[in-house]
Amino acid sequence: MEAILTFISNNQLMIYMVVLMIFVGIELIEKVPSVLHTPLMSGANAIHGVVIIGAIIIMGQAESIFAIVLGFIAVVLGTLNVVGGFVVTDRMLDMFKKKKK
Amino acid sequence: MKQSILDIIYMIGAVGFIFGIKMLGNPEKAKKGNLIAAFGMGLAIFGTIFLYEHNGKPLNNYLWIFGGLIVGTVIGTMMAKKVKMTGMPQMVSFFNGMGGACAALISLVEFNHLSHEGDFTQAPVLKLIIIFLGLIIGSISFAGSMIAFGKLDEKIKDKTLPLQQVINIGLMVVLLGIAFAASFGVISNPMVLYLLLVLSLIYGVLFVMPIGGADMPVVISLLNSFTGVAAAMGGFLYDNKVMLFGGILVGSAGTLLTVVMCKAMNRSLTNVLIGNFGGGSAAAGEGKEITGSVKEISKTDAAVLMKYSKKVVIVPGYGLAVAQAQHVCHELEQVLEEEGVEVKYAIHPVAGRMPGHMNVLLAESNVSYDKLIEMDDINPEFKTTDVVLIVGANDVVNPAAKNDPSSPIYGMPILEVEDAAHTIVMKRSMKAGYAGIENELFYSNKNSMLFGDAKKTLTDLVTELKSL
Numbered sequence: 001m002e003a004i005l006t007f008i009s010n011n012q013l014m015i016y017m018v019v020l021m022i023f024v025g026i027e028l029i030e031k032v033p034s035v036l037h038t039p040l041m042s043g044a045n046a047i048h049g050v051v052i053i054g055a056i057i058i059m060g061q062a063e064s065i066f067a068i069v070l071g072f073i074a075v076v077l078g079t080l081n082v083v084g085g086f087v088v089t090d091r092m093l094d095m096f097k098k099k100k101k
Numbered sequence: 102m103k104q105s106i107l108d109i110i111y112m113i114g115a116v117g118f119i120f121g122i123k124m125l126g127n128p129e130k131a132k133k134g135n136l137i138a139a140f141g142m143g144l145a146i147f148g149t150i151f152l153y154e155h156n157g158k159p160l161n162n163y164l165w166i167f168g169g170l171i172v173g174t175v176i177g178t179m180m181a182k183k184v185k186m187t188g189m190p191q192m193v194s195f196f197n198g199m200g201g202a203c204a205a206l207i208s209l210v211e212f213n214h215l216s217h218e219g220d221f222t223q224a225p226v227l228k229l230i231i232i233f234l235g236l237i238i239g240s241i242s243f244a245g246s247m248i249a250f251g252k253l254d255e256k257i258k259d260k261t262l263p264l265q266q267v268i269n270i271g272l273m274v275v276l277l278g279i280a281f282a283a284s285f286g287v288i289s290n291p292m293v294l295y296l297l298l299v300l301s302l303i304y305g306v307l308f309v310m311p312i313g314g315a316d317m318p319v320v321i322s323l324l325n326s327f328t329g330v331a332a333a334m335g336g337f338l339y340d341n342k343v344m345l346f347g348g349i350l351v352g353s354a355g356t357l358l359t360v361v362m363c364k365a366m367n368r369s370l371t372n373v374l375i376g377n378f379g380g381g382s383a384a385a386g387e388g389k390e391i392t393g394s395v396k397e398i399s400k401t402d403a404a405v406l407m408k409y410s411k412k413v414v415i416v417p418g419y420g421l422a423v424a425q426a427q428h429v430c431h432e433l434e435q436v437l438e439e440e441g442v443e444v445k446y447a448i449h450p451v452a453g454r455m456p457g458h459m460n461v462l463l464a465e466s467n468v469s470y471d472k473l474i475e476m477d478d479i480n481p482e483f484k485t486t487d488v489v490l491i492v493g494a495n496d497v498v499n500p501a502a503k504n505d506p507s508s509p510i511y512g513m514p515i516l517e518v519e520d521a522a523h524t525i526v527m528k529r530s531m532k533a534g535y536a537g538i539e540n541e542l543f544y545s546n547k548n549s550m551l552f553g554d555a556k557k558t559l560t561d562l563v564t565e566l567k568s569l
Contacts, residue, residue, distance in 0.1 A: 007227050014337070018349050024119060025353030032126040034365050034475065035448075037358065037456035041322050042193045043125045043135050044355055047118050048328045049200050050142060050347035053149045054207040054335035059169065060153065060160025067210050068162065072169050074206035079173020080180075081200035082146075086139040087181035088192050089125075093132040095186070095464040 046085025052078030117141020244305025326355025420493015
């Protein structure tokens with residue numbers, strides 16, 4: 001229990017950020033036309049690819065074979081998420097762009 | 102010095118994400134928004150590679166890092182460029198799964214970092230909780246996304262186990278129980294990590310398996326926000342602001358998007374997750390028995406009927422996407438307009454396999470944006486419509502959703518095409534739609550069926566119209 005309380009007071013900034021981010025996330029989505037749901041989902045999908053930073057960190061600190069192999073796979077998968085996500089979103093949005101006359 | 106620069110880079114990256122998502126919600130700015138988010142991501146990635154330091158030590162293994170980045174980029178770009186417009190939803194689900202797997206792998210490695218010769222009980226409790234949660238959420242997201250991918254690709258069928266919900270809830274309780282027991286040192290065997298991994302993967306499969314058909318987009322959106330939360334766990338672990346930021350942002354935006362999508366179908370999230378809408382055989386047999394006969398119409402008659410109409414509304418569905426008939430559909434629209442017929446498209450929010458699926462597809466073939474009318478706006482117009490041409494859509498025009506409480510799709514808002522003077526349903530066969538239920542519209546005496554492949558039939562219709 002004490003550990004948790006200390007954690008909270010030591011990481012106030014982080015916790016504030018989490019709470020505020022939740023509101024920002026909600027605020028951003030609130031009034032989106034349903035047409036854009038798919039590209040938006042796809043774009044958000046690419047953004048959570050930010051997890052790749054964790055993969056890069058473990059890869060960069062890896063010493064054992066175990067960590068190197070898993071880290072390498074993690075970097076590849078994370079990159080797939082980021083690059084694939086943004087490219088797919090871009091392709092979807094290309095379709096929208098052409099509609100303008 | 103390096104650390105401060107990296108902090109600033111992360112800040113710019115995070116602002117890029119916010120702007121990106123904000124602009125993605127606006128049709129005019131969406132493309133730029135995507136680029137801004139990608140730019141923020143690129144900054145964060147390269148900043149980490151070159152500037153990250155832990156206890157004064159920079160990162161090693163550059164060869165491996167860049168190797169991984171290059172392999173991922175090549176494969177990712179190839180897959181994303183190659184996929185057809187009809188396959189987009191699967192692709193999103195696949196990439197989402199990759200992110201989940203990445204988060205789970207991070208937890209696996211970090212767990213081994215924390216433990217000394219297999220003893221992890223000395224590690225800080227909160228770190229353990231974060232690692233376990235990252236592993237569990239990431240694995241569920243991975244397994245679930247892969248099943249969703251397989252289902253949308255029609256490689257996996259819906260399957261409901263007896264007592265599915267009880268099993269799922271039980272498994273979740275066991276999962277969390279083990280995770281907390283291990284965090285507080287009650288379980289000290291390091292193999293617990295792999296037990297959690299396996300159980301989470303099983304949970305992910307069981308979670309998505311029974312959810313069927315039209316609900317898939319909602320599930321993908323939900324799994325999307327799961328992966329966001331898993332990424333945020335990584336942010337806590339490394340005290341990394343941009344991971345935390347991006348992860349939580351997607352987690353909350355994704356959750357809300359899920360709810361908004363449910364609303365578009367007039368259903369609650371709980372209903373989607375535990376209801377048996379399109380949930381395989383259980384739902385398929387239900388609904389009123391339909392008696393009567395269907396009427397067929399020849400292509401020439403259909404062409405004549407449309408040519409002498411004042412107003413024609415086209416209802417596109419997944420069949421149009423499968424047949425890649427969007428271009429010839431646009432051609433039909435142009436031919437009719439030359440004859441002085443007013444042509445509009447009625448877009449159901451869940452037509453196809455994802456919200457906006459039809460808009461994307463029709464926009465690809467240059468259909469003007471203002472001709473695509475959303476459900477609430479077009480429904481009152483059907484009364485003054487002469488002919489509704491339904492191309493490969495089924496469940497979204499099924500009147501059972503309105504007047505048959507025993508139907509599994511009861512309550513879903515539909516396009517009220519039965520108000521029009523005449524409907525023509527273009528379909529390959531009398532087979533039921535994705536939700537697996539009969540459609541009484543087909544038996545209505547105002548309706549005619551036009552059997553055949555959507556693309557071929559539409560092409561023939563255009564030829565007929567031109568020769569009339």
